[in-house]
Amino acid sequence: MQLKVENLEVSYGNIKALHGVSFSVDAGEIVTIIGANGAGKSTTLRAISRMVPSAPGSVLEFNGQDILKYSADKVVAKLGISHVPEGRRIFGNLTVTENLTLACFARKDTDQIAKDLKWVFDLFGRLEERKDQLAGTLSGGEQQMLAVGRAFMSGRKIMLLDEPSMGLAPLLMLDMFDALKEINKTGTTILLVEQNARLALKFAQRGYVIENGTLVLEGKASDLLDDPEVKKAYLGA
Amino acid sequence: MESLGELFTYFLQNLINALQRGSFYAVISIGYSMVYGVLMLFNFAHGDIFMVGTYIGFGIATLLLAAFASILPGWTIFIGTVVITMFLASWIGVFVEVAGYRPLRSAPRASAAITGLMIGIIFETGILIMLGAKRLSFPPLMESVTYNIGGVFLTNVKVMIIIISLLLMIALQFFIQKTKWGMAMRAMSYDFLAVPLMGVSINIIAPLTFAIGAGLASVSGILYGQAYPILDPYMGVIIGWKAFVAAILGGRGSIKGAALAGYLLGFIEIFVATIFPSTLRDLIAYSIILLILTYRPRGFFGMEHSTKLRL
Numbered sequence: 001m002q003l004k005v006e007n008l009e010v011s012y013g014n015i016k017a018l019h020g021v022s023f024s025v026d027a028g029e030i031v032t033i034i035g036a037n038g039a040g041k042s043t044t045l046r047a048i049s050r051m052v053p054s055a056p057g058s059v060l061e062f063n064g065q066d067i068l069k070y071s072a073d074k075v076v077a078k079l080g081i082s083h084v085p086e087g088r089r090i091f092g093n094l095t096v097t098e099n100l101t102l103a104c105f106a107r108k109d110t111d112q113i114a115k116d117l118k119w120v121f122d123l124f125g126r127l128e129e130r131k132d133q134l135a136g137t138l139s140g141g142e143q144q145m146l147a148v149g150r151a152f153m154s155g156r157k158i159m160l161l162d163e164p165s166m167g168l169a170p171l172l173m174l175d176m177f178d179a180l181k182e183i184n185k186t187g188t189t190i191l192l193v194e195q196n197a198r199l200a201l202k203f204a205q206r207g208y209v210i211e212n213g214t215l216v217l218e219g220k221a222s223d224l225l226d227d228p229e230v231k232k233a234y235l236g237a
Numbered sequence: 238m239e240s241l242g243e244l245f246t247y248f249l250q251n252l253i254n255a256l257q258r259g260s261f262y263a264v265i266s267i268g269y270s271m272v273y274g275v276l277m278l279f280n281f282a283h284g285d286i287f288m289v290g291t292y293i294g295f296g297i298a299t300l301l302l303a304a305f306a307s308i309l310p311g312w313t314i315f316i317g318t319v320v321i322t323m324f325l326a327s328w329i330g331v332f333v334e335v336a337g338y339r340p341l342r343s344a345p346r347a348s349a350a351i352t353g354l355m356i357g358i359i360f361e362t363g364i365l366i367m368l369g370a371k372r373l374s375f376p377p378l379m380e381s382v383t384y385n386i387g388g389v390f391l392t393n394v395k396v397m398i399i400i401i402s403l404l405l406m407i408a409l410q411f412f413i414q415k416t417k418w419g420m421a422m423r424a425m426s427y428d429f430l431a432v433p434l435m436g437v438s439i440n441i442i443a444p445l446t447f448a449i450g451a452g453l454a455s456v457s458g459i460l461y462g463q464a465y466p467i468l469d470p471y472m473g474v475i476i477g478w479k480a481f482v483a484a485i486l487g488g489r490g491s492i493k494g495a496a497l498a499g500y501l502l503g504f505i506e507i508f509v510a511t512i513f514p515s516t517l518r519d520l521i522a523y524s525i526i527l528l529i530l531t532y533r534p535r536g537f538f539g540m541e542h543s544t545k546l547r548l
């Protein structure tokens with residue numbers, strides 16, 4: 001087990017967003033968490049990447065190491081956990097290349113950085129064509145590619161993805177998931193959070209369903225796709 | 238009736254003076270602007286950091302002069318003073334960030350503003366306690382030479398102030414545009430919440446920003462000491478507020494804007510004083526600034542806040 005989450009509780013002020021969430025992800029797996037708006041998907045990822053504090057008693061472990069001992073930047077730099085946040089959050093005042101190199105801020109393996117940059121540009125040809133352009137001038141789809149490419153550059157072991165399909169046209173969406181498959185093939189574990197349940201469950205090997213800050217279902221992705229309750233609530237059928 | 242030629246020399250003379258004054262405002266206001274850009278807080282202690290930097294420069298200059306004046310050429314002592322002062326003053330900047338602002342990062346911005354003013358007062362009284370109320374005089378680091386170019390009087394000190402200030406700003410621009418730390422600062426000014434996700438520690442970038450601002454201000458202090466040799470613990474207050482105005486006028490976090498606004502402020506002040514009685518100078522000068530801001534509330538190069546304040 002690579003990532004272990006146990007009894008994770010997170011509150012924003014007085015509002016409890018997660019009520020003891022437990023799940024795990026194995027190395028190299030593709031796992032998805034699906035759920036409705038406000039269910040707590042983003043919060044789960046933010047807790048793992050230490051962007052929000054978790055309540056005492058929560059357990060977050062990565063390869064046996066206590067994630068809670070690390071600050072947000074060290075989670076990326078030392079543990080290799082990268083996070084594509086909700087809404088992309090690319091740096092619009094930096095060029096495409098600068099966005100990608102900033103993600104290597106803490107890395108010292110210069111040779112590998114150059115190879116990775118090339119790899120990302122091969123994966124997303126559109127980024128290479130626009131490499132000297134300010135990221136703020138990219139289209140929404142291109143910005144999403146940049147956000148994913150940037151995460152790939154920043155940490156390699158696991159990628160946390162927050163709704164990478166959001167705002168993409170159906171064809172681009174499929175391209176994006178193909179690219180994520182390629183990233184997964186390099187050995188990067190993927191934890192994907194999605195509202196687009198059908199897409200996510202077709203892509204992932206295993207899935208969890210979150211409702212109101214609690215995981216209510218889990219199983220093989222193909223089983224969840226056939227689950228009558230999942231069908232009714234999330235697949236619109 | 239003055240001839241056109243005389244008028245022109247008069248104009249040039251004031252232009253030189255305005256450039257000198259603008260150089261101080263520009264370099265100091267950059268420190269304000271950078272901190273605001275990167276951390277979204279106004280470091281109201283910045284004027285007093287300038288003051289402390291000037292005192293450090295004074296101390297270093299005095300020491301170096303006492304030890305080496307007879308063996309080393311004047312310019313080496315000047316460079317030595319600048320380098321050592323910059324280094325020491327940077328640590329003042331780091332200290333202010335770590336001790337003053339870091340504990341307040343998630344507190345309301347007003348707490349940070351009050352803290353800044355408090356730090357300023359601590360520095361002022363600290364100097365007062367250590368050195369007493371007597372006014373010290375900054376030793377000249379070069380022999381002043383006056384040139385008369387067609388009726389315009391130019392001193393080597395003025396030229397040096399203008400050129401060194403420009404060089405500092407060019408070096409800073411290079412740092413911001415070409416190094417990974419500069420890149421991280423630019424990224425922070427766009428979206429500071431997303432920066433840690435890049436593996437960048439805010440606890441490195443924030444003190445670095447303060448250090449640069451303080452380092453720049455301290456060099457400005459040394460130059461200031463060459464133009465106006467009197468030191469006093471409150472010397473940073475007025476110039477600090479003016480640099481703050483220049484930072485606002487330049488636009489949030491814009492280094493170019495702060496520099497430009499600094500010079501503009503110098504020009505307005507000098508030229509207003511040539512036309513109106515000098516007691517009205519600040520009133521008129523800042524009314525002009527107010528007018529500009531009415532029409533350009535975000536200043537010259539102000540970015541819109543692109544940061545969504547949650548991740």
Ligand SMILES: Nc1ncnc2c1ncn2[C@@H]1O[C@H](COP(=O)(O)OP(=O)(O)OP(=O)(O)O)[C@@H](O)[C@H]1O
Binds near residue numbers: 086
């Ligand atoms: N920064 C915040 N401050 C206060 N409440 C928050 C904050 N972020 C999230 N919440 C609340 O926490 C709960 C879970 O939010 P979260 O963003 O994790 O949901 P989500 O499953 O990602 O939803 P969506 O699909 O709409 O992105 C919601 O009730 C939300 O209103």
Ligand SMILES: [Mg+2]
Binds near residue numbers: 041042
């Ligand atoms: Mg979300």
